[in-house]
Amino acid sequence: KHQGYIGCALVLGGVDVNGPHLYQIYPHGSTDMLPFTTMGSGSLAAMAILETEYREDMTNEEGKALVAKAIRAGIFNDLGSGGNVDVCVITKDGGQIFRNMEKPCPRKFKAAYKPFPKGATPILKEEILKLCTVESGDVTMG
Numbered sequence: 001k002h003q004g005y006i007g008c009a010l011v012l013g014g015v016d017v018n019g020p021h022l023y024q025i026y027p028h029g030s031t032d033m034l035p036f037t038t039m040g041s042g043s044l045a046a047m048a049i050l051e052t053e054y055r056e057d058m059t060n061e062e063g064k065a066l067v068a069k070a071i072r073a074g075i076f077n078d079l080g081s082g083g084n085v086d087v088c089v090i091t092k093d094g095g096q097i098f099r100n101m102e103k104p105c106p107r108k109f110k111a112a113y114k115p116f117p118k119g120a121t122p123i124l125k126e127e128i129l130k131l132c133t134v135e136s137g138d139v140t141m142g
Contacts, residue, residue, distance in 0.1 A: 072102070
């Protein structure tokens with residue numbers, strides 16, 4: 001349908017019984033398991049910071065500071081890399097997202113919001129799929 005024009009690059013992290021894991025998943029489907037990784041248009045500048053300063057024995061705070069520094073490098077060396085720093089920390093107890101931890105390049109001017117009028121985009125087809133059925137009780141996640 002989309003003739004290969006849609007892709008997704010992912011960084012996937014988590015903790016299981018064997019410890020923490022970090023994966024890089026490329027749009028064409030290959031994967032890497034790495035101690036640190038970067039993806040996106042500012043990834044070369046960010047990777048330079050991580051390759052220079054990463055250590056195995058970093059504390060959570062040192063890790064957050066290093067990731068923020070790497071993201072800032074990506075922001076300042078690539079016009080398409082956004083303007084704020086978001087960091088996610090994943091431990092065996094769960095994940096915590098630090099949104100807008102830093103805003104090194106805040107917008108000076110913001111365009112006025114002008115919504116499209118209702119009916120401007122026609123709905124060609126609407127289909128609702130029922131993907132699962134809960135037969136009884138609550139569903140709990142591990």
